[in-house]
Amino acid sequence: MANKIIPSVKGTRDFYPETMAVRTWLYRQMRAASEAFGYQEYDGPFLEPIALYAAKSGEELVKEQAFVFPDRGGDLITLRPELTPTLARMVARKQGQLAFPLRWWSFGPFWRYERPQKGRAREFFQWNIDMLGVNSPEADAELAAVGAEFFRRAGLTPNEVHILVNNRRLMDSRLDALEIPPARRKAVFRLIDRREKMSAAAWETYAGEIGLSPAQLGGLKALLADERLWEQSEELVRFFAAARALGARDYLRYAPHVIRGLDYYTGTVFEARDRDGEFRAILGGGRYDNLVADVGGKPLPGVGFAMGDMVVTLVLQKYGRLPALDAPPAPILVTVFDADHLLEAYRLAAEVRREGFPVAAYPEPAKLGKQFKYAARIGARLVLVVGPDELAQQAVTVKNLRTREQTTLPRDALFQHLHAMLAT
RNA sequence: GUGGCUGUAGCUCAAGUGGCAGAGCACCUGACUGUGGAUCAGGAUGUUGUGGGUUCAAGUCCCAUCAGCCACCCCA
Numbered sequence A: 001m002a003n004k005i006i007p008s009v010k011g012t013r014d015f016y017p018e019t020m021a022v023r024t025w026l027y028r029q030m031r032a033a034s035e036a037f038g039y040q041e042y043d044g045p046f047l048e049p050i051a052l053y054a055a056k057s058g059e060e061l062v063k064e065q066a067f068v069f070p071d072r073g074g075d076l077i078t079l080r081p082e083l084t085p086t087l088a089r090m091v092a093r094k095q096g097q098l099a100f101p102l103r104w105w106s107f108g109p110f111w112r113y114e115r116p117q118k119g120r121a122r123e124f125f126q127w128n129i130d131m132l133g134v135n136s137p138e139a140d141a142e143l144a145a146v147g148a149e150f151f152r153r154a155g156l157t158p159n160e161v162h163i164l165v166n167n168r169r170l171m172d173s174r175l176d177a178l179e180i181p182p183a184r185r186k187a188v189f190r191l192i193d194r195r196e197k198m199s200a201a202a203w204e205t206y207a208g209e210i211g212l213s214p215a216q217l218g219g220l221k222a223l224l225a226d227e228r229l230w231e232q233s234e235e236l237v238r239f240f241a242a243a244r245a246l247g248a249r250d251y252l253r254y255a256p257h258v259i260r261g262l263d264y265y266t267g268t269v270f271e272a273r274d275r276d277g278e279f280r281a282i283l284g285g286g287r288y289d290n291l292v293a294d295v296g297g298k299p300l301p302g303v304g305f306a307m308g309d310m311v312v313t314l315v316l317q318k319y320g321r322l323p324a325l326d327a328p329p330a331p332i333l334v335t336v337f338d339a340d341h342l343l344e345a346y347r348l349a350a351e352v353r354r355e356g357f358p359v360a361a362y363p364e365p366a367k368l369g370k371q372f373k374y375a376a377r378i379g380a381r382l383v384l385v386v387g388p389d390e391l392a393q394q395a396v397t398v399k400n401l402r403t404r405e406q407t408t409l410p411r412d413a414l415f416q417h418l419h420a421m422l423a424t
Numbered sequence B: 001g002u003g004g005c006u007g008u009a010g011c012u013c014a015a016g017u018g019g020c021a022g023a024g025c026a027c028c029u030g031a032c033u034g035u036g037g038a039u040c041a042g043g044a045u046g047u048u049g050u051g052g053g054u055u056c057a058a059g060u061c062c063c064a065u066c067a068g069c070c071a072c073c074c075c076a
Helices: A016-035 A059-063 A084-093 A135-153 A168-177 A182-193 A198-209 A212-226 A234-245 A309-318 A340-353 A368-376 A390-392 A411-422
Strands: A047-051 A067-070 A076-080 A104-110 A123-134 A160-166 A251-255 A267-273 A283-287 A300-310 A332-334 A359-361 A381-386 A395-400 A404-409
Touching: A016 A104, A016 A123, A016 A309, A016 A368, A047 A283, A076 A104, A084 A182, A104 A267, A123 A135, A123 A368, A123 A395, A135 A160, A135 A234, A135 A267, A135 A283, A160 A168, A160 A234, A160 A381, A168 A212, A168 A234, A234 A368, A267 A300, A300 A309, A332 A340, A332 A368, A340 A359, A340 A390, A340 A411, A359 A390, A368 A381, A381 A411, A390 A411, A395 A411, A404 A411
Parallel strands: A160 A251, A332 A359, A332 A381
Antiparallel strands: A047 A076, A067 A076, A104 A123, A123 A300, A160 A267, A267 A283, A283 A300, A381 A395, A395 A404
């Protein structure tokens, strides 16, 4: 029994119908938000050569976190840890044939060999959405607006989640002003990224370790405290103006400490969080120029974001926004009175199906009590019975499990009755 | 990859300082030889995550391992 069940692979999840319904529902909201802005769905292979990721991505993502294994021919295969390189290749291959600005979105599984924990598994689903071929703050704002649209459709309000925005070029120019050399830029970005995770003292010590002078540290702290820093960036000024016009401004907020981990972001970056800061980022994205050139295409600017299925589900649970997803497999169950009436029951089930109702038929003769109990278990609303009495009068018995009312009616009146009973 | 907590029937959990493994819910059967979620009466269930070790004796102690959770790392 239990000791014989082969365990699932670490960090993977079994999607029972209830959780599968959540995944499907998320997919539907993502689709709705994407298509509302004119984005087309696409997908790539789940298996990719490791070389695709060697070109870019964060080094750790490929070296430490990707599932890599040799296929039977000896080639190294990767279970895709992210979609962006695949997107870059797909675009590079047909660059001359595609209409830009290109708006594409996707939802599918990804794999990363990490230690599972809250909001993070080794196999997860992710929504990716990108616009390629333009380099405008307005395009950036549109992507943020798509994210906001998703939250709105999912029932998450600006009081519960927000999208924090910053711009790397802005931060670069400010760091220039502090005379922090480009060589140290990466370390300083990491420092900024970790501000809220460390104590103030530890953070300042860390700043000293990466070579910041007290004056530079002071300047940096002033930067990170300046909520109006964005007003000095023409890109961000236009970004917020466009977001306002798009009706997404209430979800957006400038946040000087948001910098994002991935190296390839070049301009505006953003991430969504629950406002209590309880969970990790719900989505993350930004402008990444030169991506397509990295895989051999012509240079092409782009902006996009990714949202995993796990954190957003936690947030939706926290705020009680997951809809009741307990739809029964079928609202109608046809019982099998006994072995002699099995085919009669099946003929009835087929007729009702042809009328357009989803119908489950009991798959073998069994006591009616057992079949009624089963009907109640699966959440069926109506139970149909054709036994000897009904057959003799060309009738069907219909029991409404909610009201417990039962009537026997002629077959030609059945459909009308079913429509009426299931209408509410 | 580093550190911490946890692991007992399908589920939630019990089993003073080591002494023959239990309850509730759920499940199955029957009362109800044409009817459900109610009631009542019965019933089945675990090599206590796995593998070693200490002991006369281990769910209970020790070691290892696996899994889950949490933090770090990284990020969705």
